Amino acid sequence: MTPEEITALLELQELDLKLIEYERHQKALPGLVEKIEGPARIARAALERVEAELAVARAQQRNVETELATNNENFKKLQTKQMAVRNQIEAEALQHELEALKDRADTLEETGIRWVEAADTAKERLPELQEAAEAADKVAREAREKLDAKTGELKRIHDEASELQAPLLAQVPNRVLGYYKRLRGAGKTPFAAVIRKGACSGCGFRHPPQKLQEIKGSKRMLTCEQCGRIQVWREEEEEKIGF
Numbered sequence: 001m002t003p004e005e006i007t008a009l010l011e012l013q014e015l016d017l018k019l020i021e022y023e024r025h026q027k028a029l030p031g032l033v034e035k036i037e038g039p040a041r042i043a044r045a046a047l048e049r050v051e052a053e054l055a056v057a058r059a060q061q062r063n064v065e066t067e068l069a070t071n072n073e074n075f076k077k078l079q080t081k082q083m084a085v086r087n088q089i090e091a092e093a094l095q096h097e098l099e100a101l102k103d104r105a106d107t108l109e110e111t112g113i114r115w116v117e118a119a120d121t122a123k124e125r126l127p128e129l130q131e132a133a134e135a136a137d138k139v140a141r142e143a144r145e146k147l148d149a150k151t152g153e154l155k156r157i158h159d160e161a162s163e164l165q166a167p168l169l170a171q172v173p174n175r176v177l178g179y180y181k182r183l184r185g186a187g188k189t190p191f192a193a194v195i196r197k198g199a200c201s202g203c204g205f206r207h208p209p210q211k212l213q214e215i216k217g218s219k220r221m222l223t224c225e226q227c228g229r230i231q232v233w234r235e236e237e238e239e240k241i242g243f
């Protein structure tokens with residue numbers, strides 16, 4: 001490859017790394033969102049559960065009160081009947097019914113007390129749960145804002161890089177580009193590795209001197225025999241470390 005083609009390929013790769021960062025971020029996004037919103041959802045669910053418990057307890061309390069009122073009315077009706085009782089058998093039957101109603105009233109009162117207690121317990125727990133849910137919401141909101149900002153910034157960099165790539169694609173030979181795209185698809189960065197200290201900078205494999213000369217002088221694209229990455233020679237890279 002010519003130095004110009006190598007420069008274009010490396011610039012293309014530089015931009016690709018930005019695209020890849022955004023792609024990876026997009027892939028990780030659902031997990032990140034879940035991690036942020038999970039705790040708030042759990043806190044909200046705990047609050048809603050206790051709110052539901054309170055609603056049930058209050059509804060049951062009202063049912064018991066209604067039943068008790070009916071029971072009391074029936075009791076009074078029977079008491080009125082008692083005044084007009086004609087014989088012993090009727091009197092005993094009435095007495096029996098009155099006792100049953102009294103027992104029922106006792107049971108209802110006990111049940112009523114249990115629902116009042118259940119409502120009180122739920123009510124006591126509410127403020128703490130409300131506070132926890134609000135705090136978790138706030139944390140989630142702030143984390144979400146930060147994440148959205150990061151996503152936006154990565155997207156901006158991605159779009160910019162994508163635009164800058166267009167003219168470079170025409171400067172890299174098709175054969176190189178095709179192979180480069182396959183490596184990019186496999187996802188192991190870098191795809192084009194500069195030779196450093198006589199070795200592939202992708203995997204560290206040291207090339208024999210003859211291969212190095214080939215990479216340096218060849219018009220063909222050469223790859224690393226260990227990792228398969230495109231090997232490129234940049235004079236300044238080797239000068240820096242005095243090769």
Ligand SMILES: [Zn+2]
Pocket residue numbers: 193200201202203204205224225226227228229
């Ligand atoms: Zn290699």
